[in-house]
Structures are given as structure tokens and as C-alpha cells.
Amino acid sequence: MNPTPIEHHRRHLAEWLAERALDHQLAEPPVPSTSAPPLRYDGAQSAPRPGGIHLARPSGPAWGPVYVLVLEIAESGVLVVPFGRYATPAVPGEWHSGIDAAPLRVLCGWNSRAVAAARLLPGAVKRVGVKALAEHRLLCEAVGAGVPPAAHLAERLGPPLVHPADPRYAYLDEERERLDDHFPVVREQDDSATPSRWLLAAEGRPRYGSGHGL
């Protein structure tokens, strides 16, 4: 008998939580570093193209490699969606990439952004096909808008995030910080109480009061 959707989500969330707990156990205490973050960026590199998977230039000693998929080249920069660190999508804003390689299994649409090409290491590590790229674009758009994608794509998304004290919120902040460190965002002075679009995208809700979860 096939599992019900909620059983399916619970199994994936259990796997994700266990992997997350393991990750915390494996973390070494931070060691004071005598090194400065690498900030040299040479201009000589091949231009990224849609469908290419690139490594971000390293940012300080704390983070492991960050892989991103180039969705398109826009005026504002290279629109990329980062790959996550774990084997299972954590939230409705993440999905299975369909790629077997361990560092490339999950895409985090909620954390997508336009970046400067100079922030990527030259040369793609791999390319995804035209059909796969089109699916990732559809998923990224759906996640950004907070609308459900087509059913066959929705199966790839992570489990719902509905409980106010869910530990995945801390993970989302950590992932946001990881990407911000690699691709600094210019923040405008903002005293308004508007919600963070990225957090709503991660939760899978378009805006407050939509009836989704909380």
C-alpha cells in the first residue's frame, strides 16, 4: 500500500531531522582564525550560462563549498538557485534536483538570488539538460510566488512547515546567512513590518493569512 501524503512527508522530515542532528554532532567548535576571508576576484573567467552548475567563490573559513544552478542571465546579474547541504528537501521551498551526486541532491528555491558572475568560480562543474532546467525554473517560480506547482513537480518538494516552534526555522536562518556570506546582499534601511519574501517562499505560503498552515 502506498503511503499517504502525510506519511510520506513525515518519513522525509524524520530523515531530514536525523541528518540535521548528525550534522550538529559532527560540527567542530569554532577555532579562532588568523586568516582573512579571501576577497581577491580576478576578472578572467568563462561567463556562466543557464543550466550550468558552478561553485561559489569561498567565503571565509567556516563554510564548505556552495554549489549553485544558473537559471538565467538577467540585467540584475546571474540568477542562481543554491543546492542544499542535506540529502532531503527540508521545506516546501526546496525540492529534489534529480541529480545523484551527493552535493547536488536538493535545490533551495527559497534562497535563489541574482549574483555577480565574479562571485562564481570559473567553469561549470556540470550542466543540466534543457528539460530539467525548464522544470527547475517552473519550481523556482512557483516557490517564489507561493503557488503550488503541477502535481508531478509538487511531489519533489519538501514537507510542510506549519508548527510555530519547528526546528527548521533555525536551519532557514543559517542557510540564509551561508548564502549571504557568499553573495552579499545590499540591504536598504527598512523600518517597515513587511514579511521576508524568502521566508514565505521557504514556508510555501504566498502571504500572511493565505490559509496555508499558520
Add this chain to the structure above:
Amino acid sequence: MVEEDKNDGGGGAMTRAEDWRAWKKACAADLCPAETAASLRRFGAVRFAGCVRRAGYASLTTRDPWHLVETYSQVNRTRAGKRYKDWLFARTEGMVGDWAACVEGGVSLLMRSAVREFLRCEHAPLFMVSLDQPIGNGSFSLADLLPEPADRRGDVEDGEIETLAARMADTMALSLSRTDLVLLWARTHGISFADPKVAKMTRQGKTMLYARFQEVVESVSRTLREELPREDAGVMRDLLMKTVMQLGVMARTKLFSGKPALSLL
């Protein structure tokens, strides 16, 4: 003292710069000069041992830990698929100190991920979490985080739960601090605890805020259970979420009433 202990927590590099340069040119340690391959394998074994010890599996071994980190990190078998080596070398740009130690630091990060994956695949029982087992340090379980849709009603109508949630929130709001109100507002309105607005309003870091919010939600849950000790678990889960939502709406009013300049959604 065993070798792994000597090399935890810093100190000099175990490897030489030329080992890493030879390895970058070659496809894998297997194709490097024997001395280099031995040096990398020794380093891999020490880092692997450190990782499994931290995870509580001190006696766990694998035939070739260095091979583990290489196979985990490569995206495919082509040269392009091994560009993580470029990342390792780029990571040393601008760094001061022992160059080989900088590379080792990067490989240690890769080893951590490789060991996590190794344990994930080899120790599946780790990933069996029972439905009602509390998760982490909190008091909520998988069944709380992802409630069964059918559970959420029982014999009680949605409207009844809404009314009850509003009544309970009215009472509970009286005992909440300003920090609690900010956290309830933020969580129910899609605003991260790491948001500078939240930091400014609470004057606390996000680690403290996460801990405090867990206490607030657990306190709401406890109060609800005390008030309705015989109620069905599914109804209680729904009631908790609706009560927190009500508290979030009340918090927004308390925090921002009389400030029309604030754009609230």
C-alpha cells in the same frame, strides 16, 4: 596518545604543500606518488576518526577514509566534476599562515559532509524517529510538527476551535513580555528572528530568541493542556497553532497600533 588526538584542535599541518599540488594535478590519491598518497590517506584517516568520535561512533572504521571524501566531493568522474579542488585552493587566497593547513581546513569541512553521508547510508536505524518521540531538546514530536489533517478536527468544528483559541489567547496575552510579543508577531507574519528589525526591537541575538520562543510555545501548549486535559490530541495540536496565530495578531496590534506608517502586509 593515539594519532588522531594529536591532530585535533589545530597545531601544525599533517601534510605538505607539494602533496596537495600533486593531488590537484592527478585525478585521485591513487594516481599520486606513493609518498603523497600515503600522506593524504594518513590525514584522511585522522580526520575521519575525529568526525566519527564526535558523532559518538568512535569504533567505526572504513577501509579508506580518503577515498570516502574523494567520492563524496566529486560531482562526476570528469575533470570538471572535481572542481571542488579549485574551491579548496581558492579558499587559501588571502589567508595567512601555513598554506597546507589552510587546505587541510577545507578538506576537514568536506570530510564532515562525507562522514555525515556515510553514517546516513550505513546506519539507517539512526533515521527512525517515532511519531511521538520529542525532537531535539524541545517537547514537540513529529506528529506535532506535521499533524494528520483528519486528526485536526475530531468531533470539534473548526469554528469552535477558532473561538476557543481567541479566548485562550486573550488570557495568555496578558502575561507576555514585549520580547515574547515581538517573537509571536514575527513568526506568524513571515519575519525571520534574524531580521534586523527583530534584533532592534528585542535587543537580543537570534540564538537567545529561538530559545525564548520555544519556551513561549511550550508554555502555551502546557496551558492549553491544563485547561482541556481530556481533549483529543489532534484537536489540541490544531488549537495550539490557532492560539499562537491569534497571539501573533494580538501582538501586531499591541506593537504597532498608532503607527500607520508601518506597512503591515
